[in-house]
Amino acid sequence: MQIPLLIAYFCSLSVLVPLILAIVQWRKLPSEISPLRWLLLVAPISDILMLTLSRVFKIRNLMVGDIFMFIQFSVLLFIFSLQFSRKTLFFIFYSVVVVFHIFCLVYPNYVPSLLIGSNAVDGLILIGISIAIFYKLLNELKVMHIHRLPILWISFATLFYYSGSLFVFLSSNYLEGDTESLSYLWMLPNVLNFIKNILFAIALWQNYRLVKSSI
Amino acid sequence: MAELQTSEVVNIIIIGSMGMLILCVGFAVFIALYQRRMFQEQEKRRIMDLEFQNKMIQLQIDSTETERKRIAADLHDSIGSLLWAAKLNIAFLGRSVDFSGELKDSYSETMRMLDQSVDSVRRISWELTPEAFNHTGLASSIKEFCTRLDGKGQKVIYEESGRSVFWKDDRALMVYRIVQELVNNAVKHAQANVIRVRLKWSAQALDVEVSDDGVGFVLNDKVRSGVGWWNITNRSNKIGAKLLVKENTPKGAAIELTVPLES
Numbered sequence: 001m002q003i004p005l006l007i008a009y010f011c012s013l014s015v016l017v018p019l020i021l022a023i024v025q026w027r028k029l030p031s032e033i034s035p036l037r038w039l040l041l042v043a044p045i046s047d048i049l050m051l052t053l054s055r056v057f058k059i060r061n062l063m064v065g066d067i068f069m070f071i072q073f074s075v076l077l078f079i080f081s082l083q084f085s086r087k088t089l090f091f092i093f094y095s096v097v098v099v100f101h102i103f104c105l106v107y108p109n110y111v112p113s114l115l116i117g118s119n120a121v122d123g124l125i126l127i128g129i130s131i132a133i134f135y136k137l138l139n140e141l142k143v144m145h146i147h148r149l150p151i152l153w154i155s156f157a158t159l160f161y162y163s164g165s166l167f168v169f170l171s172s173n174y175l176e177g178d179t180e181s182l183s184y185l186w187m188l189p190n191v192l193n194f195i196k197n198i199l200f201a202i203a204l205w206q207n208y209r210l211v212k213s214s215i
Numbered sequence: 216m217a218e219l220q221t222s223e224v225v226n227i228i229i230i231g232s233m234g235m236l237i238l239c240v241g242f243a244v245f246i247a248l249y250q251r252r253m254f255q256e257q258e259k260r261r262i263m264d265l266e267f268q269n270k271m272i273q274l275q276i277d278s279t280e281t282e283r284k285r286i287a288a289d290l291h292d293s294i295g296s297l298l299w300a301a302k303l304n305i306a307f308l309g310r311s312v313d314f315s316g317e318l319k320d321s322y323s324e325t326m327r328m329l330d331q332s333v334d335s336v337r338r339i340s341w342e343l344t345p346e347a348f349n350h351t352g353l354a355s356s357i358k359e360f361c362t363r364l365d366g367k368g369q370k371v372i373y374e375e376s377g378r379s380v381f382w383k384d385d386r387a388l389m390v391y392r393i394v395q396e397l398v399n400n401a402v403k404h405a406q407a408n409v410i411r412v413r414l415k416w417s418a419q420a421l422d423v424e425v426s427d428d429g430v431g432f433v434l435n436d437k438v439r440s441g442v443g444w445w446n447i448t449n450r451s452n453k454i455g456a457k458l459l460v461k462e463n464t465p466k467g468a469a470i471e472l473t474v475p476l477e478s
Binding site: 134141145146 | 234235239242246
């Protein structure tokens with residue numbers, strides 16, 4: 001088996017760590033982070049589906065990946081929207097992304113391939129919101145120990161994952177034609193996915209500790 | 216072409232790694248910044264709480280002093296004057312009418328009771344706010360206080376050393392109140408036979424030591440939260456004095472108060 005493929009499998013399996021933590025505290029998750037459990041549940045399903053499509057049926061599985069990315073964007077945007085009082089702004093963001101994705105589906109030739117493939121619009125919006133959350137946390141000073149706040153880890157996971165993804169897609173466009181370099185570059189989203197899952201796991205673990213200490 | 220591609224790939228990897236590293240460092244800096252701000256905020260809140268607490272203590276002490284002065288003045292001017300007038304009238308009656316037998320006894324008893332009442336009013340009034348304080352200052356007031364208590368169930372010894380300072384402001388009054396409280400505690404709770412009040416003046420500070428041969432005291436939470444100890448500690452905090460329990464045994468106790476002479 002090739003190393004990139006092995007890394008991809010290993011990184012995909014990492015979702016089990018936060019998933020187990022989410023299952024353990026399924027009903028105890030506070031409303032502000034509870035949508036995360038659905039994302040973690042969908043992630044392995046999407047991976048299995050993608051693997052089945054490519055290995056068993058030998059057909060393109062990009063569509064499943066795109067749908068998962070959209071679900072991930074929706075869930076994260078919803079989680080972040082709960083942190084702010086201005087819900088309208090999030091509705092506008094969501095509408096822009098939905099319209100953009102529909103436009104990409106209907107008129108793929110009118111949109112640069114880079115923007116379609118990288119989910120650049122989704123990424124930029126989430127990066128912006130993550131930074132806004134960091135700013136908000138710093139201004140409000142709500143808790144004594146910030147590292148115990150699950151939303152901090154979710155924000156950092158989002159910022160890290162989407163910044164890395166954006167960088168990978170931009171670089172892949174730059175390295176177009178160099179198949180070998182590209183194959184190694186494409187390992188990076190898996191690594192980013194692994195880090196994201198670990199950060200989600202930390203968020204859920206912090207929540208578990210919080211619930212346990214409050215009992 | 217192939218060489219160029221390799222260097223480009225290396226560059227991209229370096230840039231990417233740097234970017235991710237910067238993100239991680241940024242995250243760590245964020246947490247550090249947050250904690251720092253949090254501590255600053257807490258410190259600010261703590262200082263504000265302390266200031267508020269001090270203000271409340273000052274207000275309470277001020278209002279207590281004002282109330283004491285008012286009650287003392289009322290006692291002295293109103294009841295004291297009335298009793299004095301009553302005494303004069305009865306004395307006049309005694310001179311005008313020739314009492315004999317039971318009437319004379321009753322007259323003498325009334326005069327004695329009036330004398331006692333006048334003395335009591337004067338004593339209570341003095342204890343509330345010593346008249347001498349404004350005229351003779353802290354040292355004389357403490358001396359007077361000790362003299363008044365001396366021989367009434369216990370021996371109270373007053374000692375003074377160093378170059379005495381005429382001191383009669385609010386801080387001096389607080390020192391007087393602390394001494395009053397300490398001596399009263401020794402009388403009431405420590406069952407002391409001998410109480411010694413020492414004043415030691417120096418250029419920078421005044422050391423006041425109140426010692427006794429009583430049974431000592433237990434400084435538990437109940438005592439700490441009690442009005443007496445609360446008054447002593449708050450007043451000493453207010454004037455920036457240092458309170459030290461030098462000795463506390465079943466054979467006696469000694470408490471030292473060091474008051475800086477400049478606030």
